[in-house]
Amino acid sequence: xxxxxxxxxxxxxxxxxxxxxxxxxxxxxxxxxxxxxxxxxxxxxxxxxxxxxxxxxxxxxxxxxxxxxxxxxxxxxxxxxxxxxxxxxxxxxxxxxxxxxxxxxxxxxxxxxxxxxxxxxxxxxxxxxxxxxxxxxxxxxxxxxxxxxxxxxxxxxxxxxxxxxxxxxxxxxxxxxxxxxxxxxxxxxxxxxxxxxxxxxxxxxxxxxxxxxxxxxxxxxxxxxxxxxxxxxxxxxxxxxxxxxxxxxxxxxxxxxxxxxxxxxxxxxxxxxxxxxxxxxxxxxxxxxxxxxxxxxxxxxxxxxxxxxxxxxxxxxxxxxxxxxxxxxxxxxxxxxxxxxxxxxxxxxxxxxxxx
Ligand SMILES: *Cc1c(COP(=O)(O)O)cnc(C)c1O
Numbered sequence: 001x002x003x004x005x006x007x008x009x010x011x012x013x014x015x016x017x018x019x020x021x022x023x024x025x026x027x028x029x030x031x032x033x034x035x036x037x038x039x040x041x042x043x044x045x046x047x048x049x050x051x052x053x054x055x056x057x058x059x060x061x062x063x064x065x066x067x068x069x070x071x072x073x074x075x076x077x078x079x080x081x082x083x084x085x086x087x088x089x090x091x092x093x094x095x096x097x098x099x100x101x102x103x104x105x106x107x108x109x110x111x112x113x114x115x116x117x118x119x120x121x122x123x124x125x126x127x128x129x130x131x132x133x134x135x136x137x138x139x140x141x142x143x144x145x146x147x148x149x150x151x152x153x154x155x156x157x158x159x160x161x162x163x164x165x166x167x168x169x170x171x172x173x174x175x176x177x178x179x180x181x182x183x184x185x186x187x188x189x190x191x192x193x194x195x196x197x198x199x200x201x202x203x204x205x206x207x208x209x210x211x212x213x214x215x216x217x218x219x220x221x222x223x224x225x226x227x228x229x230x231x232x233x234x235x236x237x238x239x240x241x242x243x244x245x246x247x248x249x250x251x252x253x254x255x256x257x258x259x260x261x262x263x264x265x266x267x268x269x270x271x272x273x274x275x276x277x278x279x280x281x282x283x284x285x286x287x288x289x290x291x292x293x294x295x296x297x298x299x300x301x302x303x304x305x306x307x308x309x310x311x312x313x314x315x316x317x318x319x320x321x322x323x324x325x326x327x328x329x330x331x332x333x334x335x336x337x338x339x340x341x342x343x344x345x346x347x348x349x350x351x352x353x354x355x356x
Contacts, residue, residue, distance in 0.1 A: 070146035101195035135170020175310035185224035236299030237261035
């Protein structure tokens, strides 16, 4: 990259950690690509973004992020096709969403040129960290934290926008058992559920641990008011298949506008699968399960793409879902991955080429 053509300040890593990584036996999140992006906000504006070697950083213990959780993040992936070309999937959506999340957390919005220029430069520098082959990807984690020192409870005047990347392998997880929330909630009306606010995840860990103690890997979140309506599955959006119809809850201030969710809706509609985006009651899936009409449940999110659910617990009773032929979960996961890995037509223009 010609430094004259960029608004970034670049310090290249002098060595690479890639030799330490066993790409066939990856522990997700253990190894990070050699470069990261750091951009500070001070004096009312975002400063020049820096690309620098990945590594620890110093912060004041009084930095506001530690005290008030003023922090948001994103999760996206870069894919390498069999010809070695690198692709992102709908990255403008992640960019728009991190600013939407930031706005809700009183964090200043980040400039689009900085985001894309940094992202492209990181992927160029660390392209060898992206392995081709089904399921392999480079997970990209943009995030923003409040860095101003001072424990007064007010929005920070200083922030740091960062992007770090780590290699990820296919998530060959077996279908999960879930429990439907009847006590705890993930989000509430007027709250921050639609934002990728760091604290949303923190607040989910304890109820999820309780579910795990009972043998369920995830919690299906219901609306906080009545616990009657199904909203999300863990940190994913959730789909229900009743007979051949797909149903998912509409996005709202409690439900995150997932990119995987809306991509599956678009693919399903294009294929002529009936999709209903509407509120769905626990009672409705209980009734459908009783009548053998509930065929599938699955989560949708960037990390797993699609996570099959094998059954759910509600009110102390476990309902096992049937084994169906050609499940939608498998079909739509493959359809999405075929687009992501440049193995299929891209009728919606979702792929974003990255020059490396
Ligand atoms: C990130 C996230 C999702 C999934 O969004 P994708 O854009 O598909 O990765 C769903 N629900 C919650 C609560 C999330 O934080």
